[in-house]
Amino acid sequence: MMTAVVFAIAVALGGWLAVRPLLARRAAWPHDPPDVRDDVARAVSSLRDLEFARAAGTIAPADHARLRALLERSAFTAAAPARTGAAPVRTIAGAALLAALAAVLVVANLPREAGDRAPGALITGSVPQLTPSITSLEAEAARSPRDIPTLLALADAYRDEGRIPDAVTTYQRVLTIERDNVPALNGLALILYQAGERPGALIAVDRVLAIRPRDPDALFLKGLARYQAEDWRGAVEVWRVYLEAGEFHPAAPMVRPLYAEALRKSGG
Numbered sequence: 001m002m003t004a005v006v007f008a009i010a011v012a013l014g015g016w017l018a019v020r021p022l023l024a025r026r027a028a029w030p031h032d033p034p035d036v037r038d039d040v041a042r043a044v045s046s047l048r049d050l051e052f053a054r055a056a057g058t059i060a061p062a063d064h065a066r067l068r069a070l071l072e073r074s075a076f077t078a079a080a081p082a083r084t085g086a087a088p089v090r091t092i093a094g095a096a097l098l099a100a101l102a103a104v105l106v107v108a109n110l111p112r113e114a115g116d117r118a119p120g121a122l123i124t125g126s127v128p129q130l131t132p133s134i135t136s137l138e139a140e141a142a143r144s145p146r147d148i149p150t151l152l153a154l155a156d157a158y159r160d161e162g163r164i165p166d167a168v169t170t171y172q173r174v175l176t177i178e179r180d181n182v183p184a185l186n187g188l189a190l191i192l193y194q195a196g197e198r199p200g201a202l203i204a205v206d207r208v209l210a211i212r213p214r215d216p217d218a219l220f221l222k223g224l225a226r227y228q229a230e231d232w233r234g235a236v237e238v239w240r241v242y243l244e245a246g247e248f249h250p251a252a253p254m255v256r257p258l259y260a261e262a263l264r265k266s267g268g
Contacts, residue, residue, distance in 0.1 A: 134161065148174055152183050164191060182208050186217040193221055201225070216246030220255065227258055232266035235259070 059067075132140075137154040144150060155170035168191060174184040189204035202225060208218035219242035226234035239259045246252055 134158070146177055148177060148181065155184070155187055159187065159191065167191060180207070180211050182212055182215060189218070189221055198225060214241060214245040216242060216249040219245065220249065220251050223255070227262055232262045235262040236266050
């Protein structure tokens with residue numbers, strides 16, 4: 001609480017120092033000065049209209065002389081300078097007090113509102129995890145055993161958790177429901193490639209490219225296989241299409257320098 005009080009006093013003092021120059025007698029509270037040019041323009045326009053009325057004979061000579069004298073005074077006589085007053089002290093003091101109270105409330109309540117945080121977490125608290133857990137996905141898959149989106153999400157979750165056999169089984173389960181399911185084929189291809197089963201992975205990749213010739217996941221893996229086999233021309237051929245179709249694919253930043261190297265080594 002002592003820290004909050006010290007902080008509030010510092011804020012109030014800073015506000016006072018910021019507005020102190022406005023409280024001097026020589027300073028004037030900001031205001032919009034009257035625009036004299038507008039008054040002169042209106043008076044000159046009225047004088048012109050008055051002369052037209054005199055020439056047309058629609059105004060008596062006495063009235064013309066009286067009105068012209070009035071308009072000339074308003075057009076060509078400088079108005080008295082507007083009086084300026086010192087800045088209202090009560091307004092400044094009230095603003096400083098409100099700023100100090102706001103600072104006290106922030107310092108006193110923010111730690112409690114933020115809650116417990118892990119090192120490096122946001123001060124406003126952690127965002128609730130929106131990704132379904134494996135347990136909830138398993139329960140949903142048990143309720144709807146042919147729900148392909150749920151099965152794919154479950155297989156991806158298994159793979160991310162390192163439960164590779166469960167991921168393979170779930171991908172294969174999807175393929176028994178839909179033989180040419182591209183996400184399941186890509187998932188199996190990636191697992192096989194990471195396990196060193198390159199021929200099986202490329203069979204799955206070729207099935208994907210037969211269905212979807214510009215699929216970024218399949219093109220990435222096929223180009224990588226050719227690059228690692230030092231088939232530079234083949235890697236360039238595949239990755240050229242990949243970089244066109246998958247400009248924003250997660251692996252694109254990694255592929256670009258490898259593609260440049262393969263292009264150089266292929267002599268292209």
